[in-house]
Amino acid sequence: MMYEQQQQQQQQVRMAMGLSDKGDHRRRCMEEERLEIVDLSAMSLDSLPNPSLNLATICKLDLSNNNLESIPESLTARLLNLLVFDVHSNQLKFLPNSIGCLSKLKILNVSGNLLQTLPKTIENCRSLEELNANFNKLTMLPDTIGFELINLKKLSVNSNKLIFLPQSVTHLTSLRVLDARLNCLGSLPEDLENLINLEVLNVSQNFQYLENLPYSVGLLVSLVELDVSYNKITSLPDSIGCLKKLQKLCVEGNPMVSPPMEVFEQSLHAVKEYLSEKMNAGHKSPQKKKYSWVGKLVKYGTFNGRMMRGGAHREREGFIMSEYRSIDGVASPRYMGMFSPRRLFSPRTFFSR
Incomplete structure (x- = not known):
């Protein structure tokens, strides 16, 4: 019975990769049909077969929910037209450097693995729009990750061990969602105002590490949702009163002093009004001299x-x-x-x- 199950699994893998007992004939047929999607998810794979299939015809490869500990460099180097690469929920400790060859890749899901770092070559994936690296063991991101990923719209790195986000993140001008909750962040980068399209910022549950927010948080002109709950923040920057598009603000679980909690209990509008008045009061100074x-x-x-x-x-x-x-x-x-x-x-x- 066990032998039959193994044989059946191998046959499924071969079929998914464009192989069969008929070999060359099957491959020719699949190439003619322009195979676009390969799904090898949830097959308890410990390693990948070495197919003769033309990997350049694949636009989506799903290897999720397996037992893979590594991905061959030679495999990713040949996936020249890959748009979606899903390897979540495996046992990966590192990604191949050849992932930088995936110049057309738009979505990369590596969540639920054992990754401690991401390869620097990932910045060569200049078409990347979504990067999901949640639930790993990341302690840092590549320093230059933000300089080249100009099309990245969503960066999810929650549930890791990050102690900071690289300054280059502020160059991700297309970014709409930044999810960095459940880490060990002690601070956020300055110059966040460069993220002109950011709509959602979640840095909640960094617990005893995150004590302050930079003033530039209040200069995120497109921000709709801000979640800083369960940190050690005692005061919000006055600039948050300038966030005209802000619709959701979560601050619970902080030892908040300014604004006082009774202001938060009223409404978001009351919070923004409080911070605006505080900021305007700070602008006033007697005998102010005009300067160019x-x-x-x-x-x-x-x-x-x-x-x-x-x-x-x-x-x-x-x-x-x-x-x-x-x-x-x-x-x-x-x-x-x-x-x-x-x-x-x-x-x-x-x-x-």
Whole structure:
């Protein structure tokens, strides 16, 4: 009986991979039909067969719910037209570096494995729109993951051991959903305002690690849902009062002081109004002097503001660069906006009390 079950399983695998006892004839037929989907899910596979099938004809490969501990480099290198790759719920400890060859890949599901890292080559999957790496053992993401995945719309890395998100994540301008709950995050990257399409941000249940949110959270112009529940946050940034599209805000499980809990009990509108008033109050200062934006650079020490006149130094609202030095890479897209007035006059300095 056991032998018959094994034979039946092997036959199912061979058929799914485009093989049969008739061999060459079957392969020719499948190639003519342009096989597009291969489903080898839930077959208790410990390893993959080595098919003669043209892997370039596959657009979706489902290897989920098996016992796979590795994926051959040679396999992924030949899946040139793969759009969906699902390997969730296996025993994978690493992904092959050749995954970077999947230039057309749109959806990658590696959740429910034993991954501690993702290969750096994943940034070559420039068509990727959805990455699901939930329920692994990730301690970090590749530092440069955000620089090349310009089409990524959903990044799910919940239930891992991440202690931080790389700064490059702020370059994912197409991102709509960022789910990083149930990790060990101690902080979030600055410059989140670059995520102009982000609609859902979930960093809940980082428990004793996450104590503060960056001011830039309140500059996420498309944000609809923000979940920061079950952390150690005592106050929300005043800038959250500017989130016009925000419809859902979850803060339970935090030792919240500002806004006070009685404000939260009223409504989201009351919370936003409280934070807006607090922010506006912080803007007011007696005998406020008008400065040009160049003058502000001088005021906050960005430039020394000294100009030579008649051999003497005189402080002015302007500057002369006595010596020019090129800054390599400033024109690179990674550094766009580094010297913008908004960056230089961040509310952490200009609007502090």
